[in-house]
Amino acid sequence: xxxxxxxxxxxxxxxxxxxxxxxxxxxxxxxxxxxxxxxxxxxxxxxxxxxxxxxxxxxxxxxxxxxxxxxxxxxxxxxxxxxxxxxxxxxxxxxxxxx
Amino acid sequence: xxxxxxxxxxxxxxxxxxxxxxxxxxxxxxxxxxxxxxxxxxxxxxxxxxxxxxxxxxxxxxxxxxxxxxxxxxxxxxxxxxxxxxxxxxxxxxxxxxxxxxxxxxxxxxxxxxxxxxxxxxxxxxxxxxxxxxxxxxxxxxxxxxxxxxxxxxxxxxxxxxxxxxxxxxxxxxxxxxxxxxxxxxxxxxxxxxxxxxxxxxxxxxxxxxxxxxxxxxxxxxxxxxxxxxxxxxxxxxxxxxxxxxxxxxxxxxxxxxxxxxxxxxxxxxxxxxxxxxxxxxxxxxxxxxxxxxxxxxxxxxxxxxxxxxxxxxxxxxxxxxxxxxxxxxxxxxxxxxxxxxxxxxxxxxxxxxxxxxxxxxxxxxxxxxxxxxxxxxxxxxxxxxxxxxxxxxxxxx
Amino acid sequence: xxxxxxxxxxxxxxxxxxxxxxxxxxxxxxxxxxxxxxxxxxxxxxxxxxxxxxxxxxxxxxxxxxxxxxxxxxxxxxxxxxxxxxxxxxxxxxxxxxxxxxxxxxxxxxxxxxxxxxxxxxxxxxxxxxxxxxxxxxxxxxxxxxxxxxxxxxxxxxxxxxxxxxxxxxxxxxxxxxxxxxxxxxxxxxxxxxxxxxxxxxxxxxxxxxxxxxxxxxxxxxxxxxxxxxxxxxxxxxxxxxxxxxxxxxxxxxxxxxxxxxxxxxxxxxxxxxxxxxxxxxxxxxxxxxxxxxxxxxxxxxxx
Numbered sequence: 164x165x166x167x168x169x170x171x172x173x174x175x176x177x178x179x180x181x182x183x184x185x186x187x188x189x190x191x192x193x194x195x196x197x198x199x200x201x202x203x204x205x206x207x208x209x210x211x212x213x214x215x216x217x218x219x220x221x222x223x224x225x226x227x228x229x230x231x232x233x234x235x236x237x238x239x240x241x242x243x244x245x246x247x248x249x250x251x252x253x254x255x256x257x258x259x260x261x262x
Numbered sequence: 263x264x265x266x267x268x269x270x271x272x273x274x275x276x277x278x279x280x281x282x283x284x285x286x287x288x289x290x291x292x293x294x295x296x297x298x299x300x301x302x303x304x305x306x307x308x309x310x311x312x313x314x315x316x317x318x319x320x321x322x323x324x325x326x327x328x329x330x331x332x333x334x335x336x337x338x339x340x341x342x343x344x345x346x347x348x349x350x351x352x353x354x355x356x357x358x359x360x361x362x363x364x365x366x367x368x369x370x371x372x373x374x375x376x377x378x379x380x381x382x383x384x385x386x387x388x389x390x391x392x393x394x395x396x397x398x399x400x401x402x403x404x405x406x407x408x409x410x411x412x413x414x415x416x417x418x419x420x421x422x423x424x425x426x427x428x429x430x431x432x433x434x435x436x437x438x439x440x441x442x443x444x445x446x447x448x449x450x451x452x453x454x455x456x457x458x459x460x461x462x463x464x465x466x467x468x469x470x471x472x473x474x475x476x477x478x479x480x481x482x483x484x485x486x487x488x489x490x491x492x493x494x495x496x497x498x499x500x501x502x503x504x505x506x507x508x509x510x511x512x513x514x515x516x517x518x519x520x521x522x523x524x525x526x527x528x529x530x531x532x533x534x535x536x537x538x539x540x541x542x543x544x545x546x547x548x549x550x551x552x553x554x555x556x557x558x559x560x561x562x563x564x565x566x567x568x569x570x571x572x573x574x575x576x577x578x579x580x581x582x583x584x585x586x587x588x589x590x591x592x593x594x595x596x597x598x599x600x601x602x603x604x605x606x607x608x609x610x611x612x613x614x615x616x617x618x619x620x621x622x623x624x625x626x627x628x629x630x631x632x633x634x635x636x637x638x639x640x641x642x643x644x645x646x647x648x649x650x651x652x653x654x655x656x657x658x659x660x
Numbered sequence: 661x662x663x664x665x666x667x668x669x670x671x672x673x674x675x676x677x678x679x680x681x682x683x684x685x686x687x688x689x690x691x692x693x694x695x696x697x698x699x700x701x702x703x704x705x706x707x708x709x710x711x712x713x714x715x716x717x718x719x720x721x722x723x724x725x726x727x728x729x730x731x732x733x734x735x736x737x738x739x740x741x742x743x744x745x746x747x748x749x750x751x752x753x754x755x756x757x758x759x760x761x762x763x764x765x766x767x768x769x770x771x772x773x774x775x776x777x778x779x780x781x782x783x784x785x786x787x788x789x790x791x792x793x794x795x796x797x798x799x800x801x802x803x804x805x806x807x808x809x810x811x812x813x814x815x816x817x818x819x820x821x822x823x824x825x826x827x828x829x830x831x832x833x834x835x836x837x838x839x840x841x842x843x844x845x846x847x848x849x850x851x852x853x854x855x856x857x858x859x860x861x862x863x864x865x866x867x868x869x870x871x872x873x874x875x876x877x878x879x880x881x882x883x884x885x886x887x888x889x890x891x892x893x894x895x896x897x898x899x900x901x902x903x904x905x906x907x908x909x910x911x912x913x914x915x916x917x918x919x920x921x922x923x924x925x926x927x928x929x930x931x932x933x934x935x936x937x938x939x940x941x942x943x944x945x946x947x948x949x950x951x952x953x954x955x956x957x958x959x960x961x962x963x964x
Contacts, residue, residue: 167748168334168455170465174418175491178477178484179360181459182468184723187677188715195682211665215842216879218687220674220723228666236676240683240868241876254876284747287740313743317736318773325733325770326740329704332727335744351730461727461741463699463752470728471714 186236192219196239198254200232206251213243213252263447263507268440270401270433274340274366274426275300276440277408279310280448283364284335287315287326291345292378293430294368298340320345324352324365331361332469334460336412339363342430343370343384350388356423357392357485359469362415362457363423366408369397369531370430371614379615380430382531382583385559386591388425392485394492395560397427399516399534401438404428406509407557409448410499416456419491429532431615443507451506489561496558512555514563517570519545520552525631526571528596529580530556533618537580540623549631556592564599576605576639578630580623582612589643605639610660611646622646663846668695678721680713683875685839685865685882686786687713690722692842693755693784696849701753702727704741706734706767708759709793710786732766734758735774738781746780753782753853760787760801764822775829778857782849785822785860788867796870805932805942808870814931818945826860827896827956833859834896839866840882841893841906848895855897864891872927881925886910887917889946892953900960903953910950919943 173179182188200222202213209228221233222243244252268276274297278286286305288298304310315330317323323339330337341349346367356363369385371377385395394414398404404426411424428434461467473481497513504510518538520526527537534555544551554571556563571577577600581590588594593608600606607630612618626646633639645660673694680687686709693701703724705711711728715721729737734756742754763771763785774781790808791797798808800820807814826834833852837845845863852859866882868875885891886906893904909915919942923929932938 167750168336168416168457168460170458170460171418171456173360173421173458175420176484176487177458178480179458180358180470180473180481180717182471182714182717182720183466184468184675184721184725185719186675188471188675188719188721189677189679192677209666215665216688218674218680218682218684218691218878219676219678220672220691221676224670233676238682240878241874242683242879245876246879285740285743287736287743311747313747315736315739315743315779316777317739318769318776319736321732322736322739322770322773325729325737326743328729329727329737329740329742330744332737333702333741333744333748335747337740337744352733355730461702461725462745462750463702463725466725468714468720468722468724468726468728471717471720471726472712473717477717 191235192238193235196237196257198239198241198256199234199237200239200241200243200252201255202230202232203251203253204229206249208249210248212246212248216242216246218242263444264442266440266442267437268401269296269435269437270404270428271296271368271435272300273401273405273440274408274428275304276442277405278338279304280443280445281409281412281452282336283312283338285313285315285327285330285337286339287317287323287330287337288339288341289317289320289323289345291320291342293370293434294340294342294366296434297366320348321352324349324356327363328352328356328359328361331363331457332359332461334457334462336455337363338365340366342368343372346384347372347387353388353391353393358481360421360458361423362421362455364408364411364415365423365425367425367427368430368434369427377614378430380432380582381613381615385425385427386583389560389591392422393560394422394424394489394558395427396424396558397530398433399532399555401433402440402509403511404433405440405442406503406507409452410503413452413499414492414496417495418456419495420488421458422485422488422492432532447506451503493561493563493565511557513566514558515566516555516557518553518555520554520570522550523552524550524575525627526552526554526574526577527580527623527627528554528556528577528592530559530592531582533582533612536618536620537623540620540627543620543624544627549627551627559595562595567596567599571600572603574604576607576630576634578627579606579608581608581610584610584613593643605634606642608643609646610643616648618646672723675721675723678713679715681869681875683868683878685788685867685878686710688839688878689786689863689865690757692845693757693849694723696846697753697755697853701755702741704729704734704738704754704756706758706762707731707793708762709788710757712793731762733770734762734767735770735783739774739777739779742779742781756781756783758783758785759792760785760789761791761799764800764820772829775826775831775858775860778831780856780858782852782859782861785862786865787862788865788870790870792867792870805929805938807928807930823862831860832857832898835861836864836891836893837861838864838882838886838891838893840879840886844893844904844906851895851897870928873925877925881922884917884922884925887915888919888922889916889950890919890922892950894953901953901956903957919946
């Protein structure tokens with residue numbers, strides 16, 4: 164006898180600690196950056212190591228597996244630049260000198 | 263329907279079997295042990311189709327029960343005294359997660375020193391947690407309340423966990439004749455499990471991450487609303503059970519001869535039986551006394567008590583527990599409803615399983631009534647000492 | 661079985677916009693769990709960094725259904741949850757994602773209990789070697805010599821050897837992994853999920869904040885831990901221990917990396933780095949640890 168409960172809407176005022184996975188649970192974390200990764204598509208060999216190691220899931224793959232950055236959420240940690248075997252990624256300061 | 267002679271613990275096990283609980287996770291502690299032993303036996307003999315998780319502590323017991331509830335299965339656990347205290351933080355987490363869970367508690371004194379006999383401090387300690395807390399007088403009521411607990415807990419108006427307490431040894435280990443309903447009858451009366459959410463790959467629900475202070479406050483408010491609504495639901499469930507199985511107990515409070523009474527005893531648990539005997543003796547002596555037996559301390563039945571007791575000449579509350587540094591908890595709760603409306607006295611008795619006989623109830627009520635009739639109501643709290651200490655000269659008399 | 665990176669579908673594995681620090685190894689690890697187990701998993705997360713990484717209700721910054729729970733109870737909640745799914749006839753991966761505190765200290769009782777019962781769950785200890793979420797206090801899994809806010813002159817005691825303790829529990833699967841070698845971790849997750857019973861994976865998670873290094877080096881330090889022999893990668897499956905391919909490099913003289921390469925990158929080892937005597941002791945410890953593992957590998961594989 165299957166015993167999974169039926170999900171039924173509560174009938175009184177309901178506020179409970181329930182969430183769903185979604186983007187931006189603490190906002191647009193791209194705003195945290197002090198430097199941003201810039202990908203040189205000429206140098207990139209599509210090895211996908213940057214995509215693999217990115218903690219934030221903000222290195223994305225195009226149809227041909229060329230990678231690009233989701234700057235809305237990239238926190239600028241620099242792991243992608245550090246793991247790229249052909250130095251195709253450079254970390255560039257967000258603010259230029261004097262700004 | 264079948265008549266069986268059952269201990270209170272076996273009555274709990276029968277109720278859990280009839281309710282078709284699917285996951286049971288419990289850790290042994292006197293005097294709850296035979297509940298889990300009996301359930302283990304039922305499972306291994308094929309009388310109950312459920313999974314037992316033989317956890318390594320009470321903290322884990324309630325966590326495992328909660329996990330099963332979150333995954334969508336009817337889950338049950340049982341404990342007592344120190345075990346209940348050990349799982350205290352999980353009690354909060356369970357109620358605040360709004361998942362239906364049922365727990366039986368064999369009410370037992372707390373140490374130090376070790377004491378395995380009855381008192382109510384362990385359950386009184388859980389009043390703040392958000393759980394609905396019921397307590398039975400006799401083994402038959404234990405079975406009936408445990409079945410009802412599943413229905414109350416899984417009601418979409420409530421969605422809160424429910425604990426049903428039974429006095430340690432006095433009910434847990436004492437045999438009494440109990441009418442056990444048929445499985446078919448219970449299947450008709452107890453609806454299939456409902457809950458507000460399930461945590462699973464299909465639902466992709468996340469329970470319990472951070473929230474804003476404002477939202478947290480409103481979640482607390484939501485729990486309180488459910489507790490308020492539960493007052494009505496508990497009464498309805500009691501009546502509905504009575505229609506189907508022939509036994510109703512009066513809802514949140516059993517009022518035994520209190521409508522026409524001038525004075526009322528207020529208490530909960532198995533010693534209500536002794537108090538009822540005392541009541542009949544007192545009435546013969548011409549003292550017009552009644553008994554309000556609290557069946558649920560949460561939600562606190564303030565409206566019922568106010569309506570039934572506000573015009574009485576005096577209420578005497580018997581606490582089988584103490585909140586050190588202040589008064590008995592049942593007294594505090596009652597005072598919060600009836601303050602200023604009537605004379606009240608609180609008696610602390612029976613701690614650690616000390617036996618309280620009908621003559622003790624007669625003595626206390628007689629003294630209380632005498633004081634009121636003389637116009638002298640002091641000694642608002644009195645400690646009824648165990649018999650062998652009653653004649654001792656104590657420096658401070660409480 | 662190795663899978664080419666380009667074979668992974670182009671979906672979101674993480675959940676951007678979460679509260680993890682930049683370069684966080686827990687965030688990295690969670691993406692690999694998604695790559696290995698897909699959608700058929702429920703996480704059980706006790707108090708720790710990953711509780712906070714989820715961010716604010718009504719959103720959550722981790723791409724899984726999650727049951728958050730109090731610190732000491734992750735393994736037991738998972739046991740109950742799995743029992744429920746089993747009674748419903750459902751095959752769902754119930755995965756504990758707990759830190760070193762919630763595994764080796766306050767959560768140890770529940771861990772040992774669930775392992776002894778052989779409950780069918782995957783238990784991942786994501787080990788950043790301190791109580792990071794509460795501000796870098798030491799745990800029993802902090803290595804000797806490490807600075808923490810409760811061991812200012814370096815921890816005196818050695819790191820508790822949880823993987824060996826779990827092998828002693830006689831469970832069907834124990835493995836060590838590192839965020840520096842994601843494919844190895846993903847393989848191990850896949851192997852684990854195919855086994856019925858209690859599975860334990862200990863994931864080394866270098867924390868830039870607590871270990872004091874530039875966040876860009878998280879993956880590198882995760883690799884150095886393995887290359888220096890300090891963190892041996894192995895897989896103990898059905899009674900047989902096997903040293904993992906990336907770890908075998910440690911035994912090749914041309915590939916072995918001196919332990920100083922690992923120590924000098926981390927601010928928490930600043931005083932250790934200045935003490936050549938202690939470094940020698942550490943090198944001996946690493947050798948001793950390797951001897952043990954090699955003995956186990958021989959014995960469990962009946963090699964002559």
